[in-house]
Amino acid sequence: MQVKLATSRGFCFGVEDAIEIAEAAIEEHGAGNVVALGPLIHNKQVVGKLSDAGLDQTGSLESAPSSKMLLIRSHGAPPETFARAHERGLHVVDATCVLVKRAQSVVRQLHEDGYHVVMIGDPNHPEVRGVIGYAPEVTVIDRGSDLEKALPFRERLGIVAQTTHSPEHVADVIRQILTRPFREAKIINTLCLEVTRRQEAAAALAREVDVMFVLGGLHSANTRELARICSEVGCRTYHLETLEQFTVAMVVGKTVAGVTAGASTPESVIVEFVRKLEAV
Numbered sequence: 556m557q558v559k560l561a562t563s564r565g566f567c568f569g570v571e572d573a574i575e576i577a578e579a580a581i582e583e584h585g586a587g588n589v590v591a592l593g594p595l596i597h598n599k600q601v602v603g604k605l606s607d608a609g610l611d612q613t614g615s616l617e618s619a620p621s622s623k624m625l626l627i628r629s630h631g632a633p634p635e636t637f638a639r640a641h642e643r644g645l646h647v648v649d650a651t652c653v654l655v656k657r658a659q660s661v662v663r664q665l666h667e668d669g670y671h672v673v674m675i676g677d678p679n680h681p682e683v684r685g686v687i688g689y690a691p692e693v694t695v696i697d698r699g700s701d702l703e704k705a706l707p708f709r710e711r712l713g714i715v716a717q718t719t720h721s722p723e724h725v726a727d728v729i730r731q732i733l734t735r736p737f738r739e740a741k742i743i744n745t746l747c748l749e750v751t752r753r754q755e756a757a758a759a760l761a762r763e764v765d766v767m768f769v770l771g772g773l774h775s776a777n778t779r780e781l782a783r784i785c786s787e788v789g790c791r792t793y794h795l796e797t798l799e800q801f802t803v804a805m806v807v808g809k810t811v812a813g814v815t816a817g818a819s820t821p822e823s824v825i826v827e828f829v830r831k832l833e834a835v
């Protein structure tokens with residue numbers, strides 16, 4: 556089978572930095588002495604490798620002994636997490652992606668400038684839970700939000716979005732927000748260009764192949780978005796979390812397959828999958 560790869564795919568600099576910071580912290584403070592509040596990234600192999608190296612990814616802020624280092628993931632965390640870690644005497648290693656940090660400071664600034672902050676994003680995603688902590692009152696609008704109920708009347712709106720959303724989706728929600736009553740709206744683009752490039756490359760590839768494979772965690776927002784975009788283009792798309800989920804039936808009758816991957820998927824996984832597909 557012929558296989559084509561998306562020109563932009565896989566690991567982003569934010570994830571690469573987070574892994575490097577985690578490895579350096581383990582090296583400096585010793586195996587078992589660094590705690591992350593959940594899996595570092597949405598990739599089981601990388602998470603397993605870091606656990607083997609001694610990163611505790613199951614800890615909680617309240618249960619971590621004060622002798623340990625607390626690693627903040629690339630998704631970031633609200634200010635209360637840093638404050639609580641400080642109160643508990645935990646030292647913090649901050650691996651928040653610079654683009655997430657920018658979104659956090661944009662939210663803080665909008666609030667200080669008198670805007671009611673509206674964040675377009677998934678309220679359950681750790682990045683969104685962290686970013687909204689930088690203003691006392693934020694309205695989160697997700698895909699299915701009923702805007703009439705979700706958005707209170709405020710004269711001045713400051714609009715931002717989860718870094719991994721697509722520009723089309725964000726533009727669509729903004730258009731709906733602007734149909735609501737308000738006096739002034741300020742929109743700050745907080746989208747991640749790394750993600751946007753991957754989305755554009757995935758859509759372009761999905762238009763020219765018979766079937767698309769999107770590799771990455773089922774809970775990874777940017778991977779799910781890639782799969783959604785490829786499906787929307789009209790291409791049969793499979794989102795695979797592990798290569799074992801692939802079956803030959805997925806490519807029966809197909810000649811050309813396209814492959815892309817979310818920002819937490821290492822290139823080695825992509826290469827292994829391409830070999831597997833080419834052998835079909």
Ligand code: SF4
Nearest residue numbers: 567569652654718747
């Ligand atoms: S996807 Fe973008 S915002 Fe998220 S960690 Fe990677 S570079 Fe940062």
